[in-house]
Amino acid sequence: MYRWDAENRLVRGMSYGATDRAGWRRVDWAYDALGRRIRQTSYVLSNGVWVVTEDLKFVSDPVWFGRHLAELNATN
Numbered sequence: 569m570y571r572w573d574a575e576n577r578l579v580r581g582m583s584y585g586a587t588d589r590a591g592w593r594r595v596d597w598a599y600d601a602l603g604r605r606i607r608q609t610s611y612v613l614s615n616g617v618w619v620v621t622e623d624l625k626f627v628s629d630p631v632w633f634g635r636h637l638a639e640l641n642a643t644n
Contacts, residue, residue, distance in 0.1 A: 575603065594618060604628045605636075 571580040577599055585591020592613035600606045610622040627638040 573599075575599075577603065600628075602633070604633070 569580075569582045569584075570578060573579045578597060579599075580594065580596050582592070582594045594611040594613075596607075596609045596611075597605055598607040598609075604626070606626050606628070608622075608624045608626070609620060611618040612621050613619075623641065625640045626636050627640065629635040629637050
């Protein structure tokens with residue numbers, strides 16, 4: 569399942585396990601006012617609660633619109 573916002577940007581993707589909820593995954597994306605992707609958060613469903621497995625922040629070049637310079641996570 570996919571979800572887009574009013575600007576036609578992908579904001580959520582979900583995949584489901586074939587038989588139970590153990591295989592459910594979700595990824596959310598966030599954008600700044602200029603439409604550049606600034607964040608990607610990944611989740612798994614555990615005991616009925618979405619648990620964050622990865623949280624990336626994106627740094628974009630202010631001169632070259634949308635060019636990603638770095639991906640930052642909790643370890644860097």
